[in-house]
Amino acid sequence: MANFINYQNRDDLMSKIHRIGQCITRGNGRSYGDSALSETYVSCLQHNRILGFDENKGIIKCESGILLSEIIEIFTPRGWFLKVAPGTKLITVGGAIASDVHGKNHHKDGCFSETVENIALMLSSGDVVQCSHRKNRELFLATCGGMGLTGIILEVSFSLKPISSKNIEQTTIKTRNLQETFDAFEEYADDTYSVAWIDCLSKGKLIGRSLLMTGEFSQDRNLQYVPKKKITIPFNFPSLVLNYLAVKSFNALYYASAKPGVSHQIVDLDSFFFPLDSINSWNRVYGSHGFVQYQFILPKNVSYEGLLKILKKISDKGFGSFLAVLKLYGKHNDNYLSFPMEGYSLALDFKMQKGLLDFLKELDQIVLEYEGRFYLAKDARVSKKVFESGYPKIEEFRELRQSNKMKDKFSSLQSKRLGL
Ligand SMILES: Cc1cc2nc3c(=O)[nH]c(=O)nc-3n(C[C@H](O)[C@H](O)[C@H](O)COP(=O)(O)OP(=O)(O)OC[C@H]3O[C@@H](n4cnc5c(N)ncnc54)[C@H](O)[C@@H]3O)c2cc1C
Known part of the structure; x- marks a missing residue:
């Protein structure tokens, strides 16, 4: 105790x-x-x-x-x-x-x-x-x-x-593969905020397709902020619910929900910055065995190559994650153990299941090969050797x-x- x-x-x-x-x-x-x-x-x-x-x-x-x-x-x-x-x-x-x-x-x-x-x-x-x-x-x-x-x-x-506002002017860019996703990040790099959701189970030419969301605070002078209401997941989902097919279908539907090309909308700051906070106990969707969060970052010059390799491995193996978040990072700071470096980071939530931990060790090796590193705030499993090399x-x-x-x-x- x-x-x-x-x-x-x-x-x-x-x-x-x-x-x-x-x-x-x-x-x-x-x-x-x-x-x-x-x-x-x-x-x-x-x-x-x-x-x-x-x-x-x-x-x-x-x-x-x-x-x-x-x-x-x-x-x-x-x-x-x-x-x-x-x-x-x-x-x-x-x-x-x-x-x-x-x-x-x-x-x-x-x-x-x-x-x-x-x-x-x-x-x-x-x-x-x-x-x-x-x-x-x-x-x-x-x-x-x-x-x-x-x-x-x-x-x-x-x-x-x-x-001057509690609202965000959000731009959504729908991309068809990883190259388009990287191109879009670079094209919109002047926007203050950017984050992409990646369909990590797409295969072949569609690998790395994503919805990139960028944003700026609106100038509409509406500061009447009311925290977003929450819904609650009342119980642990049975572990069969979140299987390969369910994640694949969710990903396909979520991707299809966005308009092709570029679209614009106004959203409140809670929806833009903190989407998961509006769902109490969201972790219960992973069932009673829980999930593993896996977040790494790769240096910019090798980010595309390394990510392609990792995404291919994930989609071949079928360990799906419906929360797969790609972000662009700027220069590192001088702190001893801060995670960011100039490059791209991917964060994934994998449902805990047989074979997952061994599979993640294989991914660790790719991250090391490309001189990347892992985020302490998101880690409960990397080895001392893997961690310190980053x-x-x-x-x-x-x-x-x-x-x-x-x-x-x-x-x-x-x-x-x-x-x-
Ligand atoms: C849904 C979700 C989304 C997230 N998104 C992001 C993200 O986008 N970017 C990001 O960087 N992180 C993200 N995180 C991680 C989160 O921001 C960090 O783990 C954060 O440190 C948690 O803060 P906490 O107050 O809950 O601290 P705890 O989880 O309680 O502790 C975290 C660490 O901080 C230390 N600590 C806490 N308080 C103090 C203190 N007063 N003095 C000294 N040490 C202290 C603890 O010892 C521990 O090492 C996310 C987490 C969740 C659950």
Whole structure:
């Protein structure tokens, strides 16, 4: 049984930190992998106060347990939005920094850490230090993307961007194969947001056909944001429901639902940025054995070749995923373990079934062959060797943890598995 540690304030946390052994911080538990799993957790969720907002600079100061959804509800009607929004708003600011999350605009605006002005971090000693791009820079670079392994993020200042609407002007481009998908990404690379859904079971000449969605905030001055209503999946689907034929049919229907060529529509920000958040317990469609999320990124010069190889392997084998999301990424940042690099990333959800884990090991080898890497926030299975080959600064991260006694205090199932 896991041991949950809550705390009243800094002093209370400091005294508890001294008394407990190894632990990991928990945000809202939305990571797909084992990064927030440990025998002992420190929960930041109750610490969700906004501590200040500078209207001139758009800088918010808050406690780390606040959810992005809470920030959006308060600030959208006032004309502000997150500079970087991942595919779910149900995560904490602490979790956004620890995974250094990215959104549909990475090719333009980078990761969440690029919006951060300052972090107050509790170290294993219980001392609280401030770090930023300028102050205690090494600690900052290790903390952003560091999966809670450097300390407990207590408070954060980060910047928002001004918006004039809660709506997005969305363009949908329907492509017939992977080459057209890549061409469309490049043609629309000036658009702020872009993401493609790929039909990963299409074969032959149709391989890589997709719906690329790009978007910009509308200028219609409608800031009357009301969070989207949710529906709930009430029970685990029987595992036969999501078989090969079902995924193939879903993919074909979804692809057919878009108009040929290029189409335009206005959608609200929840539909554009956070489509899965409107379905409570969406994971139940995968049945009681659950699913495995598989996300990798490949350098740009080999992205097309590597992705073609991987998509061919998936469609030949028939391990279908109806959530197959392709994104374009811009330059990497200096953080030790942040996932993005300039290139393309594919994220897939595979229903857990016999043979899947061995199949994923085969895909891992292709990712390695093309010098790609895996995303810690989405991983519970890659080997130490596979993981570290994608991260050139891994040894610096390990040394920092060792020399600052972080390793004695902060550890997760993931950090143990990967020797972080
Ligand atoms: C539907 C869905 C869509 C997603 N889309 C994207 C996406 O588009 N882009 C993207 O980058 N990610 C995406 N993610 C992943 C998600 O954004 C990250 O896993 C995020 O870190 C989860 O935050 P959390 O608050 O739930 O943290 P948790 O899952 O609880 O923890 C995640 C990590 O953060 C650490 N942590 C949390 N709080 C703190 C703190 N206060 N101090 C120190 N460490 C802390 C934990 O130790 C752990 O290592 C998605 C996840 C889901 C479920």
